Amino acid sequence: MxxxxxxxxxxxxxxxxxxxxxxxxxxxxxxxxxxxxxxxxxxxxxxxINAVVPYYPQSVSMFMADNTSTINVNIAVLNNVSRIDVEIYLIEYTIYASDEPIHLPDYNDYIGIVAFSGSGNEIVPAGENQIYNVPIVIDSDNEYYPKLQDITLDGSAYLLIQGRVHYKLTGASGLQDSIIFYYINEVGVNAR
Amino acid sequence: MQGDGGMSNMRKLKLLAWSISAGTVVAFFFSSNFLKFATGFSPGGEILVMSPLFCGFILGILTTMDELQHSVFASILMTISAVAIIILSLFSPILFGVSGDFVGLYYVFVIQNMLIAIVLIFPVSLVSTIIGKVVGEYALLSHIYKSERATLRSETIKWYNMLEEAADDETELKPIGWKPEDAGPEQPEMTPVVSLEPEEVTDE
CATH class of the missing domain: 1.20.5 (Single alpha-helices involved in coiled-coils or other helix-helix interfaces)
Structure with a gap:
């Protein structure tokens, strides 16, 4: 052929x-x-990726004044084992306080809730860790202020903090996810 | 060198390469679709049907010159290679040495997607390969080849008819266009040199 x-x-x-x-x-x-x-x-x-409230004295501190009460919470976002930068767009937590040790969240111990978005563009670079200071301020007109005053009469309080860090992966994926953190400890009260 | 079914080793190698290539293309679209959350690139859900359909069709055209069983074999090989590559891509965190505990849900995700791949790829690719082969036979074969094939077919039919006639008449078969003068001088009857009759055994 x-x-x-x-x-x-x-x-x-x-x-x-x-x-x-x-x-x-x-x-x-x-x-x-x-x-x-x-x-x-x-x-x-x-x-x-992990979020923790570190167990050293400065990580959580309470300041009581005449008209206001401030609880400073330092939240560390650990991104050291990663090859992608992470953008933190929201940190939220609920705080409970009691004069007795707390093991589980209880509505009777509820003090407040915080949502922190920072500048809206908080980047944790790949292979690094970042600490965010997210305070909660309770004014005297807040209904939980007298309760917090009663709890801290002896100069300390047991705190339970549970929260969530919402993050977004930078780059092509843009994947959004969140991680939880938990903290239970006795914290001394500083007068301001 | 001829192998089984008259298929050369080169031809076998080509069939293998084409099947694996088609499987790789299908695996790329499936992996992209399954892992779109990681790459941000999603070709869309329709591609899960379209990619085995088109790749199978192309494989069918490529196997136009081969037998049907070779096309089916190529389609099966394409499915196997595609599923194998999809599984490899789904297990890539483990293969790339990512540290961490892979919980049960991760394996559920892998098995789920693997089953989707098998169920979708095999039937679609098989059907499209056969369709591609049929279309290829009509589209690619030249007129000369077609007419040659038609001549062969008519000759074969003629032979079958002659065979049937010979069987009916119990006459000797002669090739097409045979004349009595072609037979040559009549051969003497052959007599066996050795008797084929069994010898009688006598007791001495």
Whole structure:
């Protein structure tokens, strides 16, 4: 079977289609590698990012004054085991206080709730940690102010803080997620 | 060198390369769709059907010159390679050495997506490969080849008819266009040199 000169044989067409398919597959292989690599990085960040209230004296401090009470809470966001920068867009926590040790959140010990968005663009770079100071200020006209005064009469209070840090991964994914933190400890009261 | 079914080793290698290539393309679209939360790139849910459909169709065109069983084999190989690559991409955090505890939900996610891939890819690719082969046969085969094939077909039918006639008439088969003068001088009857009759055994 002879083909006319200048005309392409059908086997040639099949060969060309086959080569194009192989080239497409090679491009796809890079795409699969990129996808897998990004997925690995996102998983690594999600599995290792952590938020804690460190157990050293300065991390949580209470200041009582005549008209106002301030509880400073330092929240550390640990992004040291990650290859992606993390953008913190909201930190929220609920605080409970009692003159007796607290183990579980109880509405009778409720003091207040805080939502902190900072500048709205708080970046924790990959491989680093960042500490955010998120205070709660309770004024004298607040219904929980007298309760807090009663609790802190002996110069200390047991605090239970539970909250959540909402973050967004920078880069292509833009994945949003959150991590929880928990703190239970006795805190001394400083007069201001 | 001819292998089984008259398929050369080069042809087998090409079939293998095409099948794995088609599987890789399908796996890319599936992985992108399953892991869109990580890359931000989503080709859309329709691609889960479209990619095996088109790749299977192309595979069918590529196997136009081969037998149907080779096309089916190529389609199965494409499914296997696609699913294998999808599983590898879903297990990429472990393969890339990400530290951490992978909880049960992670494995559920992998198994769930693997099953979706198998259920979607195999039937769609198989059907589209066969369709591609049929379309390829009509679109790619030249007129010369078609007419040659038609001639062969008519000759085969003629032979079958002659065979049937011979079987009916119990006459000797002669090739097409045979004339009595082509037979040549009549051959003498052959007599066996050794008797095929069993010899009688006599007691001495």
């Amino acid at each position: 002879m083909s006319k000169p200048g005309k392409m044989k059908r086997s040639d067409i099949i060969e060309i289609i086959g080569i194009c398919l192989i080239i497409t597959a090679l491009i796809s292989t890079y795409g699969i590698y990129y996808t897998s690599n990004e997925y690995a990085k996102v998983t690594e960040t999600q599995m290792n």
